[in-house]
Amino acid sequence: MSGAVVEIVRAKGDEIETVARAAYEHPLPVRLCHWANAISLFVMVGSGLQIFRAFPSFGAKIPQKDLLNWPKAFAIGGWLGGALQWHLTFMWIYIATGLIYLGYQLFSGHYRQVLFTHRDLPGVWPMVKHYFFFGPKPPAREAYNPLQKHAYTSVIGLGVLSVLTGLAVWKPVQFSWLAWLMGGFHWARLWHFLVMWAILGFVFGHLVMVVLHGWSNFVSILTGWKKDPEY
């Protein structure tokens, strides 16, 4: 029943007063997956960075040139073995969450609310002008504007890539074809790292927009209902 908009009313004697409108935007499976994913992504990134600390380079071992010495305070697991335990545990939660989410979206048809398609193309430029060049705000007609759809669709692709590159790093022999696609184990490790930063880029933008769009937007991913939607 996503897409349903209701008027929230207050009865004053015989009078019915409309105090707000609300849209049911996020069905329960989507909300559960969102928060499970938020937690598992946090653990995957934190433990991944601890794993990276063991060899913070993408070059040769001899001589070793470190790319960046990631501070231990922003890492999970304490040491390489501990971080691998976190990583190899939460990867299952991360993958399961992704599969449940994708399965639900496809099965329910709810994906239409968020999937970026060619129909969203004309709306991209006005939205870019609004966000980045102080252009007028295009009227909102649905839960997500074209740029939001683009972001949420892309990040699903990045999520899939994070799993595939990770699989190539974990199992370069059993999934040699995957590793081969990525240029071998050595490159797969670099791709895995880059995909992580791309996802972190999304998370940064996502959090900025949450702050800018206010409380009702944040509440909607908890209760499903967004008060006073723009459409």
Add this chain to the structure above:
Amino acid sequence: MEPENEKPGADELKAGDPKIADSNTVDPKAVEAGTVEPAIVDKEIAEPKVAASEAVASKIVEPKVVVPPPIAQPKIVDTRMNERKFAQVSRRELLKVVPVLALGAFAIPSFQDSLLKKGLGFSDWASARLFRRSHLATTFSDSELTPFEKFPINGYDVEDPGVIFENWTLTVSGAVQKPGDYKLAQIQALPRFRHNTRHVCVEGWDVIGRFGGARLSDFLNMVGADTSARFLTVTCADDYYESLDMATALHPQTLLCYEMYDQPLTRKHGAPLRLNVPTKVGYKQAKYLTDLKVTNVLEKVGYWEDQGYSSFYAL
């Protein structure tokens, strides 16, 4: 929205009035989603209708059918919900998300260790299920080899435990028909295999090296090992110890390695005998082997595994 769908004349209305057509475009979404969570459509939205007075109920229906929506923005209002009801629905929906906090169990120190061990164990179990003895590790051309001097030397303790080669033997025990001490010459008498394979360290670095030696499976055959046993353990001159699952031990690329880059093993690379297992991560490739045992029971898994590394780490 439900009655509209059942109306036989809905199509005519759609064709006639663009504004109603507008509301029709939204309808399928709600209806189809409604099939997924009918409880909410039927109860939580319909209920306030019932709860409200008769007058209200008629007011809800009226604007939909008689009064066309205002001109500017085609506002699509499906129904109304009482303010208190909305707060109640919101609270209930919030509570439904709470189970996610179960993941917080990982933050509790007393649970953390066992949960992570279970997670790692599950990964190892999945790894074992994925492993195919026929699936070979990629081999590389000579031009892709990492130069020998750039092949890292990783020792957990000493780089050279000072093995006296003249006295060296491999002591074989456990589920084998011919236990005893085997000389290097006996191992070298087995067919020699050489391959250029990738050596991947758990730390993340990798090199491509050239390894030569006897197939471990040939050696196990020679000593009459019970290959239905589950494991094979090795101990080393530097007190390092390791274990392999039997499927990996029988893999055609698993070598009792006495050569690197077509030269006898150097002391720092594990002379006189080391494991070369291209399907496993680096810490499985034990150096300075002294003992080999075929067994069904693992008292210890391996030096690093017993400190928390993956037991099966197959690539």
